[in-house]
Amino acid sequence: MARCTQGWLLRGFGYLLYVLLAAALLLWLLFPREAIQRLLAGYLNSSSPTLQWRVGSVTLHAPLRLTMEAIEGYGKEGERTPLIRVDSLVLWPEWMASLTARAPRLGYGMRIGKGRVDGSIRADGGLEQLVLQGTVRELQLADWPLLALRLGRDVKGMLGASFTGTVAANTGQIGQVEARVRIENGQMALKRPILSHGVLPFSALSMTVRGDGARVHVQEGTAESGLFRCRFSGTLELNEDLAAAQLAIRGSLQPEAGFFKGVKSGIALQAFRAKLQDAPLPFRLSGELADPGIHFEEFSLLVQTLEKELR
Structure with missing residues (x-):
């Protein structure tokens, strides 16, 4: 009796395995690559209507890992x-996390040059809203x-x-977002030089950003450079x-020696340094992001x- 039961279980397991393999093969053969590319x-x-988008390839790998390239x-x-x-x-399904959250949840991994973005996407509000979280590593802005x-x-x-945020599933409109951002070994070209500096290099810049699709609040911003700390x-x-x-940004800047490179040691520079002993150099950035004005307040x-x- 035991042998009959064991044989029946083995045959049943073998049949189930055969059905699963056949279903996986059928799914792979009938996978609508071109339709998903177009979608x-x-x-x-x-x-993002200002850009023309193309998707190089779409493939399905076991177990249910969807890969999109280029x-x-x-x-x-x-x-x-x-x-x-x-x-x-x-993209891949996170089964246990989906059961725990009682909502569909996907893991994702994105490769951009030498950088990576990894995290998860959770459906919320009856699939109307997506909740994203993740980390960005070594992404070159260039x-x-x-x-x-x-x-x-x-x-x-x-x-x-590191970031969390919400996105409308049907339109891609950004909802609430919070992120801690850090940029290392960076530089930004200036349209209007400051004390003959046409480029502002920095070793590290960090800030916390919170907001939505209309306004972003920048907090706890710091920057370190051979020219200044701010x-x-x-x-x-x-x-x-x-x-x-x-x-609309306000801050204070502590110039380093390189900030005054090329400036003659005259009365104006002496007055500038004397004023800096009482307080750091205040600044205000305002206007369009592409071409903001900078004002040094009482300086x-x-x-x-x-x-x-x-000159």
């Missing part, structure tokens, strides 16, 4: 160099030419971040055109005098 490209085009956004039809490129995006194009200046650095905070009023976003006249001496 993804269409979604990206509708949520996701590229172009500024104009026919351009050869993409403004945004995601080398690969992998790998996203779109950023330099929108800002009208070169921006370099290695980005790292603290800052403020707001960014977002716009469909990133360059037109309105910036403004002294800065203007030093700049005249450099």
Whole structure:
């Protein structure tokens, strides 16, 4: 009797395994690659209409890992160099987390150049809203030419971040977002030089950002450079055109010796240094993100005098 039962169980298990393998093979053979490519490209085009999106390939791997490669956004039809490129995006179901949260949950991994973005996506509110969380590691800003194009200046650095946020599933509209951001070994070109500095290099820049699709609050901002050390905070009023976003940042800056490189040691510089002994150099950034104005508050006249001496 025991042998009969054991044989029946083995035959049943073998039959179940055969059915699962056959179903997996059928799913792989009938997998609608081209349809998913078109669907993804269409979604990206509708949520980001200023770019023309292409998806290089879509493949399904066991167990249920969906891989999309060469996701590229172009500024104009026919351009050869993409403004945004995601080398690969992998999605997979997180079964245990889905059961615990009682909502569908996916894990994801994204490769952009030498950088990575990893995290999870959870459906919320009857699939109307997506809740995202993740980390960014070693993402080179130079790998996203779109950023330099929108800002009208070169921006370099290695980005790292941890973030949480919500996105509308049907439109891609951003909801609440919170992130801790750090950029290392960076530099930003200036449209209007400050004391003959046309580029501001920095070894580290960090900040906390909180907001939604309309306004972002910048808090706990710090930056370290061979030219200065500074603290800052403020707001960014977002716009469909990133360059037109309105910036309102205030902070204080402690110049290093290199900040005054090339400035003659005259009365104006002596007065500047004497004033710095009482308080750090205050500054205010305002205007469009692509071309903000900078004001040094009560130091403004002294800065203007030093700049005249450099001409």
